[in-house]
Amino acid sequence: MKRIVTSWRVFMAALREIFDEAAYSRFLSRGGVASSSAAYAAFRREFEEAKMRRPKCC
């Protein structure tokens, strides 16, 4: 049971990383701010340039 719970946690963590939710959480904790519309807009501004430079494979 413990293994299933751990696997599920890791699976969700992978999804959160792939979908940038984890990056947003880190952004919030780094700035010590709560999630809000303004915070998300600031995150996108900071994150966008780096993300846009990442190639996507064929």
Place this chain on the structure above:
Amino acid sequence: MTELREGQSFGTMLDGMKKLLSILGWGVVALLGAAAVGMIAVRRGEPINALWLVVAATCCYALGYRFYSKFISVKILALDGLRATPAERLENGRDFLVTNKWVVFGHHFAAIAGPGPLVGPVLAMQFGYLPGTMWVLAGAVFAGCVQDFVILLFSVRRDGKSLTEMAKAEIGRVGGFVAYLAVIAILIILLGVVALIVVNALKSSPWGTFTIVMTMPIALLMGVFLRRIRPGKVLEVSALGFVLVLVAIWGGQYVSQNAALARAFTFSAPTLAILIMIYGFAASALPVWLLLAPRDYLSTFVKLGTIALLAVGIVLLHPTLHMPALTRFVDGTGPIFAGKIFPFAFITIACGAISGFHALISSGTTPKLIARETETRMVGYGAMMCESAVAVMAIIAACVMQPGIYFAINSPAAIVGQAPAAAAATISSWGFPVTAADMQALAHAVGEQTLYNRTGGAPAFAVGMAHIFSHSLGGERLMALWYHFAIMFEALFILTILDAGTRVARFMVQDALGHVYKPLGRTSWYPSILATSALIVAAWGYFLWQGVKDPLGGINSLWPLFGIANQLLATVALCVATTIIIKMHRAKYAAVTLVPLAWLVAVTFTASWHKMFDSDPHMGFLAQARALATGPVTRATSQLIFNNRLDAAVTGALVVMVALVLVESARQWWGILRGTKIVPVKESPFVRTRLVEEQG
């Protein structure tokens, strides 16, 4: 003392038992794998079950991972779990970040999985399932996984440096420059060819076009949700977007049945090509975050979900493969693309066996997330194995169709004829019976007006996928919905690649131009953004337009060109890897990268030679230009002649550039091995990890 001795002997006995069980277990896997591969290889004349491919692939990957990647880890790379990675040493909470290995694995797989492992194998099935399957299995285990693994590790040991930076540092300026040009070239050719796949999938298809058009308002809605209502809740919003896309697919059938709406969403190939170019330019030049980012998430969500669903569908249905092991087209006269198995099967299937593009991902984001060196094996080697498994699924999807139907969908009108009856008669005369009525019934079942001449691989894959899904989940009546789901899935993530690729190429060009005139390098300076975006879109747009106007359907010329470019990039990556291995004084094991390198050189250089100089006009660009020049002249003739000469020149330029890298690399190897050159390994200095102590 006696108790201690008894304890030790019990422990030794237990170890011995474990070892014996392990040998027995792996022996069974090896025997099973050998039986499955043997079945695929020797069975002739009777259809085989897809499960044989699944078993063969599973066993080959398991053995490759357990033994071959372990050998590389221990004997060559000497992975060191105590050495701090850049994620630990340079951690900044953004690019460099210590991350759980499974999370990095998922992230890496999502980045490397694209349309390549789906489309390439489908096209290569014109030879039958045997050559493609063998290449996917052997290519992945001995070449593709190795490339991804070693490049990832070498990047980790160099602070996450990119392939071009490593090529410059390890091979020299020529290596760096060629790697840079090869990346730009492959991006441009890739974008042109994937755009052509979307055009061929959506032309004259109101249902498919409507679904893709609807993803735009859905993405905008997701963007508003993400910004205003649920900031940062991407998974939740993507799930909502996915439900809305399913509603759009369901609604598409009513659009296709309504005469006025169907007319509004029916576009010819040239019109779709122009619309896609406008989209690519807007996506690169305008700040359209609200549309692009949510669509990117939606595309990833659909991609990962669909791949998982397809795997389940194949296992549940375990369909019979109707395609023969080898078709008559092994002689090089195939209607989809011209050329014999060697070298063309090996450049048609790149992603799924070995793809140079993966080296960019393995030296991009991923090395900055790896917590321990030892994890590069699972992430680099393991993720490529999963990508290869996707290629096996594509092979199964293409081969579940009757071969006659497969060829009717994938063959261009110039070869099989424009009229349905003529096309069916031509294909039947090849020994693959199909009737116009069969094709009409299939088109009706999937909600399309026609499925003839849908070159590019995507529609054939969609038919195969719809067959698997409808027979395992939902029944025949859902065939049309599954077909359009598959088309949406492919078109959506190809469009995402198109906008991401245009931006990446634009940044690369801006970086280079910044050395000439500083403001051109500023990514916020609008004249530069507009000019470089227009340049990149014009470059891939030219190839797209060429494909749309090509009487042979475009894929015959462009897919091999893309395959050659992609494999040449892999050649550069393997040159870098071999150079580093030799510098590490592991020359006696250099065959691990040198053999795949030699194979790729043989494949790409032979294919390039045929594409440039073969006397058959269906194969050689220059022969086709000559045939056009001496044949009947139409308005398009001069343009077609120029296109063929351009394709020949691009192929030649790529080969010359890679030959330069090979010569430079060989000079380095010769110097080091003879002892006339002392070149230190350019790794970051060893720093002991703190993670081990922290873990306790």
